[in-house]
Amino acid sequence: MALSRSARRTSRLLALATAVAAAASLAAAPGAVGAAPHPTPGAPGIGDPYFPNLGNGGYTPLHYDLGVSYHPDSGRLDGRTTLTARATQDLSTFDLDLQKLTVDRVRVNGRPAHFSRTGDELVVRPGRALPRGGRFAVTVVYHGVPEPLSGPIVFGSKYGWMKTKDGVFVACEPNAASTWFPSSDHPAEKATYDIHIDAPKGLTGVSNGRLVGSGERGGRAWYHWRESRPMAPYLATATIGKFTVRTGTTPGGTPIYVAIDPTLPTGKVDVYAVTAAATDYWSKLFGPYPFEETGAIVDDMPEAGFSLEVQSKPAYSAVRNETTIVHELAHQWFGDSVSVKQWKDIWLNEGFASYAQWLWAEHRGTSTAHDAFRKAYRSVPADDPFWKITVADPKRDTMFSQAVYQRGAMTLQALRERIGDRAFFRLLPAWTARHRYGNADTADFVALAEKVSGRRLGAFFHTWLDTPSRPALPGE
Incomplete structure (x- = not known):
């Protein structure tokens, strides 16, 4: 039976509609070529073997306010943190690291978002998936x-947010930034910062970067600091207390800000002068100073038996x-500007x-690095546990052991003697320039050392870092 002209036209339209519907169905099918992406949760950590749940997957931090x-x-x-980030996958949920503090509300792109807590993870579900x-x-x-952390990692000392007699001392390496602000708390997750500190009148709030504003209102003092260079979360601070502040510039022209607790005796060292001189000398040896300001925060915190390379101060x-x-x-060069990709590479900070x-x-003419190397080497017997730690992967609880510091330093002097001063002092600024404001690992350093020196150094580094x-x- 033959179809009429009208019927044939209707048939063709029906066939076309069927084909379009089938194509749409195929495109929507899971796994089909051209399928619409399906939002998934971001990972609760970036996979660092020492701290598996630090950092977060699914996005890249850009800026913290x-x-x-x-x-x-x-x-x-009382805190309010806004993190601006870029999604690296289609996100249904994502995590922030936050330890113990109570969350009152969460908004994503200005809209209320659902949130829940899983241990030290704050899980956020935005009202709409993020592309x-x-x-x-x-x-x-x-x-x-906020409660400070403690344990074997940092010399058995408390660290993080530490209450003082007149305020708080904040030094967070390696995993305590999330005790006082929600973050992606891993050195691979760098961002820029605006940090606003509100405290009782008479106290000074000191933070990273440059002070861009301050004032008083209602019996309170406020300070606005801006760190415009990428910074790892553990290097952020909001130290508060009574301080005597001295500002100026180093002889080389770098702005300097030094805050010292006036109750501390300062006669044995001029912190301001040494800070200025060292900043300028390292700028000649390691490459241009990487931040907008140098300085120091000197507080009275006897429970913390350490100092920390807080970025810029x-x-x-x-x-x-x-x-x-x-x-x-x-450390402003080695650790702050050039940061580790994973915590196992910590010798790149502490050894340097x-x-x-x-x-x-x-x-200063008081000793040579050659003599200091041999003195340090001979002071540790061959059967001492010091030599049992592999510097390239010292393990979490011994990541700040003396071996990481001293054997790391020995490795560099041994390298200097292997490749010669000319190549060695080209290598240091080349390293800080290549990875400026970024992250690197031991393999990156070995590769650059070989390139600069023109020598194969794999066996050398294996002996000094892995054996x-x-x-x-x-x-000898």
Whole structure:
């Protein structure tokens, strides 16, 4: 039976409609070519073997706008943090690291978002899925009494948010930034920062970068700091207390801000002068100073037996000696500007800063790095547990062991003697320039050392960084 012209036209339209519907159905089918993406949760961590749940998957942090209001009498912190980030996948939910503090509300792109807590993870479900490649802003309002962390990691000391007699001392390496603000708390997750500090009148709030505003209102003082260079979360601070502040510029022209607790005796070292001199000398040796301001925060915090390379202003829990100051300032290049990809590479921070102490003594004419190396080497017997730690992967609870510091420094002097001064002092600024404001690992350093020196150095680094025994002393 033959169809009429009208019927044939109707048939063709029906066939076309059927084909379009089938194509749409195929496109929507899971796994089909051209399928619409299905939003999935971001990972609760970035997979660092030492701290598996630090950092977060599914997005890249770009900027933190961080506000903290502190009440020393009660220890209460009221916080409001807005993180601007870029989604790296289509996100149904994502995590922030936040330890113990109470979350009051969360908004994503200005709209209320559902949230829940799983251990130290704050899980956020936005009202709408976030598309891959798109920017978004999450605002968290929270409160509580931050608690410092403790344990074997940091010399058995408390660290993080530490209450002092007149305020708080904040030094967070390696995993305590999330005790006082929600973050992606891993050094691979760098961002820029605006940090707003609100405290009782008469107290000073000191943070990273440059002070862009301050004032008083209603019996309270406020300070607005801006760190415009990428920063790892553990390097952020909001130290509050009574401080004597001195500002100026180093002889080389870098702005400097030094805050010292006036109750501390300062006669044994001029923190301002040493900070200025070391900043300028390291700028000649390691490459241009990487931040907008240098300085120091010197507080009275006896429970913290350490200092920390807080970005732009190292934090000292008491007045420290010249050696400590030059160590922490060297970290501005090695650790702050060039940060580790994973915590197992911590020798790239501590070994370099410890070696800088030997370079400073050489600069001052009190000792050579060659002599300091041999003195340190011979002071540790071959059967000492010191030599059992593999510096390239020292393990979480011993990541700040003396071996990481001292054997790391020995490795650098042994390298210097292997490749010669000319290549070695080209290598240091080449390293800080290549990875400026970024992250790197041991393999990156080995590769660059080989490129600069023109030598194969894999066996050398394996001996000094990976072998759990005392290497032979060069030249013997």
